[in-house]
Amino acid sequence: MRFTKDHEWVSLEGDVATIGITAYAADQLGDVVFVETPEPGKTVKAGDGLAVVESVKAASDVYAPISGEVVEGNTALGDAPETVNDQPEKAGWFAKIKVADSAEYEALMDRAAYEDFLGTL
Amino acid sequence: MSDETLKTTPLNAAHIAAGGRMVSFAGYSMPVQYKDGVLKEHLWTRENAGLFDVSHMGQARLRGVSPLSAFEEITPGDFIGLKPGKQRYSVLLNKKGGIIDDLMAARPDDDGLFVVVNGACKDNDFKIIDNELAGQVRIERLENRALMALQGPKAAEVLAAHAPQAAKMVFMDSASFEAFGTDVIVSRSGYTGEDGYEISVPADQAERVWNLLLSDERVRPIGLGARDSLRLEAGLPLYGHDVDDSVSPIEADLAFAVSKKRRDARDFPGATRIAKELAEGVTRKRVGLTVLQGAPAREGAEIADEAGTVIGVVTSGGFSPSLGKPIAMGFVPPALAVVGTKLNVIVRGKPQAAEVTAMPFVPHRYIRKL
Numbered sequence: 001m002r003f004t005k006d007h008e009w010v011s012l013e014g015d016v017a018t019i020g021i022t023a024y025a026a027d028q029l030g031d032v033v034f035v036e037t038p039e040p041g042k043t044v045k046a047g048d049g050l051a052v053v054e055s056v057k058a059a060s061d062v063y064a065p066i067s068g069e070v071v072e073g074n075t076a077l078g079d080a081p082e083t084v085n086d087q088p089e090k091a092g093w094f095a096k097i098k099v100a101d102s103a104e105y106e107a108l109m110d111r112a113a114y115e116d117f118l119g120t121l
Numbered sequence: 122m123s124d125e126t127l128k129t130t131p132l133n134a135a136h137i138a139a140g141g142r143m144v145s146f147a148g149y150s151m152p153v154q155y156k157d158g159v160l161k162e163h164l165w166t167r168e169n170a171g172l173f174d175v176s177h178m179g180q181a182r183l184r185g186v187s188p189l190s191a192f193e194e195i196t197p198g199d200f201i202g203l204k205p206g207k208q209r210y211s212v213l214l215n216k217k218g219g220i221i222d223d224l225m226a227a228r229p230d231d232d233g234l235f236v237v238v239n240g241a242c243k244d245n246d247f248k249i250i251d252n253e254l255a256g257q258v259r260i261e262r263l264e265n266r267a268l269m270a271l272q273g274p275k276a277a278e279v280l281a282a283h284a285p286q287a288a289k290m291v292f293m294d295s296a297s298f299e300a301f302g303t304d305v306i307v308s309r310s311g312y313t314g315e316d317g318y319e320i321s322v323p324a325d326q327a328e329r330v331w332n333l334l335l336s337d338e339r340v341r342p343i344g345l346g347a348r349d350s351l352r353l354e355a356g357l358p359l360y361g362h363d364v365d366d367s368v369s370p371i372e373a374d375l376a377f378a379v380s381k382k383r384r385d386a387r388d389f390p391g392a393t394r395i396a397k398e399l400a401e402g403v404t405r406k407r408v409g410l411t412v413l414q415g416a417p418a419r420e421g422a423e424i425a426d427e428a429g430t431v432i433g434v435v436t437s438g439g440f441s442p443s444l445g446k447p448i449a450m451g452f453v454p455p456a457l458a459v460v461g462t463k464l465n466v467i468v469r470g471k472p473q474a475a476e477v478t479a480m481p482f483v484p485h486r487y488i489r490k491l
Contacts, residue, residue: 030346031160033440034416034447036469052469054417056159056440057346 001089002105003114004065009089012105016071017097019050021062024118026088029055032081037073038095044068046104051094053084066104068097130176131267131327139342147240149177152344159346163442166313166351167483170273171343172334175312179243180266180321183250184233185258192226192234195253197370197389199380203228208295208308212370212378213238213246218391218398219366220373222246223358225319227295229306233258235295237268237319239360266306267327272317272351274486275339280307280318283333287318292487301330312348314355314485353448354441356409356480362420363407363436363450371398372452374407374480405433405452409480410466412438412447415473418466424451425465425472432457435466443483449475 001011007025011018026032034054044050044064051062051073073095077083084092099105109117127150136143141152152174154162165171185191189200198211208227212220222242227235238246243262251260271280281288284300287307295308306321322330334340349359358364364373369391371379376399383389387396412418417440424433438449449466457464460479465472 030154030158033160036416052416054440056163056350056442057153059416059419 002065002108002110003117004063004108005117006063008062008065010065010105010108012099012102015099015102017066017068017099017105018093019062019065019095019097020093021053021084021088022114023088026085026092029053029060031056032084035074035077035081035084035094037075037077038070040070040072042070044070044097053094062094064097065108066097066099067101068099070095071098072096128177130174131324132174132176132269132331135328135331136174136342141342141344144345146345147177149240151177152342154344154346155342157341159344159350160442162341162343162347163350165341166273166315166343166347167443168274170271170275170279170317170337170340171313171347172331172340173270173272173343173348174267174331175270175319176267176327177240178268179238179240179246180263180268181236181238181247181250182233182261182263183236183254183258184261188234188258191254191257193383193389195250195390196226197379197383197392197395198226199382200226200234202380202382205231206294206296208293208310210378212375213249214370214390215366216390218369218394220360220364220368220370221249221366223360223364223375225308225310227308229295229297229308232297235306241361263321265324266321267324268319268321269327269331269334270311270317270319271334271340272311272313272315272343274316276315276317277488279334279337279339280320282337289491291491292316292489301326301333303330309488312355312357313351314357314481314483315351316486316488349437350439350442353437353439353450354443354481354483355485356450356482358407358450359437369395369398369403371395372403372405372407402455404454406455406458407436407450408453408458409478409482410435410438410449410451410464410475411478411482412449412466413474413476415447415471416468417447418449418468418473418475422449423467424453424475425467426457427463427465429465429472431467432464441482448478448482450480453477
């Protein structure tokens with residue numbers, strides 16, 4: 001699993017990346033009440049808006065950590081947005097992307113580097 | 122604004138000790154939530170009793186020969202008719218009839234008028250009062266007092282244990298007395314739609330009173346996040362968001378703050394505009410909206426009619442924890458302000474169905490008689 005400074009995580013299996021937000025991000029957001037996930041077929045570049053997550057307090061963008069084509073959005077979050085709080089790094093994933101260039105994945109932080117980064121916040 | 126310049130309330134240490142997540146609000150470092158989070162804090166207040174630090178708000182005494190009649194020069198309320206022991210909601214008006222701030226003014230005792238104004242507006246408000254009423258009232262800012270709100274269906278039982286006098290009060294009563302071993306100014310009112318009290322205490326007693334109230338298992342500390350979602354459900358406007366100095370009380374659906382006597386006398390700032398709006402109607406009106414599908418519509422989201430024409434704007438909105446769906450307030454033309462009117466709110470470029478809804482969204486539970 002790899003991580004971004006915007007607190008997204010990416011897990012790569014073959015050429016499909018699963019993307020979500022970290023436990024830290026979910027805790028910072030507070031109670032998630034609405035999630036907007038992307039439609040399959042949407043192409044995204046690294047840094048593009050991929051999904052939207054809303055807590056009681058505010059709406060936040062979830063950015064695509066890597067480029068590719070969306071193969072699946074986690075539509076289950078529509079009825080159960082609280083899954084993002086309950087299992088942020090598992091069932092609370094937002095989208096699966098067919099990765100264009102795995103070098104983008106390799107360039108992201110590993111868990112140790114991400115935890116070091118959290119320590120600086 | 123950097124953290125270094127933020128002011129703190131007398132309860133700052135208590136917030137940090139309780140795990141409060143501190144944010145900048147009205148120039149103060151304030152807890153947006155505690156460990157429970159906004160959703161649980163909101164629901165706890167609706168079911169039990171929530172304790173809020175609102176010490177950022179401005180408290181003052183207006184004293185003079187006749188502070189009540191003087192106060193009528195800058196507000197549209199009947200303050201000459203304000204009886205001892207009573208509190209009234211009002212607005213400070215500019216000469217164009219726009220709302221400079223909304224406020225509570227009360228007669229807890231014989232010591233003039235006790236006013237509470239919004240934190241972000243207080244310096245300006247008190248300067249205006251001082252300037253406009255110079256020679257008539259002396260204003261004393263009560264910077265050495267904290268203010269907390271105890272809100273919810275169990276608030277009355279909780280406070281009665283410490284202050285039996287409070288149990289005899291009804292909604293919008295105000296009184297000063299000894300309780301918690303100190304002097305308090307109490308009103309039975311609040312900003313959640315629930316029964317409850319606002320309690321002014323000397324700053325050096327605040328943490329002790331706060332902890333005494335929290336030692337009751339029915340009481341939990343509640344942050345600004347839930348304060349906002351509670352007041353939204355209660356249909357209460359938030360100054361600087363739903364109301365500003367261009368908005369009149371009539372547009373803001375606060376016509377009740379313009380007393381009958383004053384309407385007839387037309388002797389307050391902006392009376393010409395307000396009389397005209399009362400007689401001929403307004404071009405925009407604050408309404409409640411229920412978002413029927415999709416994401417919460419937040420402040421700044423456009424409101425469109427069914428044909429897609431933008432006709433208004435959301436001034437505050439979010440997810441309603443009590444109702445389990447998004448709600449909002451905004452301004453629309455009066456023809457589209459009728460309850461049940463189908464509209465759209467534009468969220469991230471996409472129209473979502475919404476419906477004009479009577480406010481409050483969640484019924485008020487004020488105790489108007491004992």
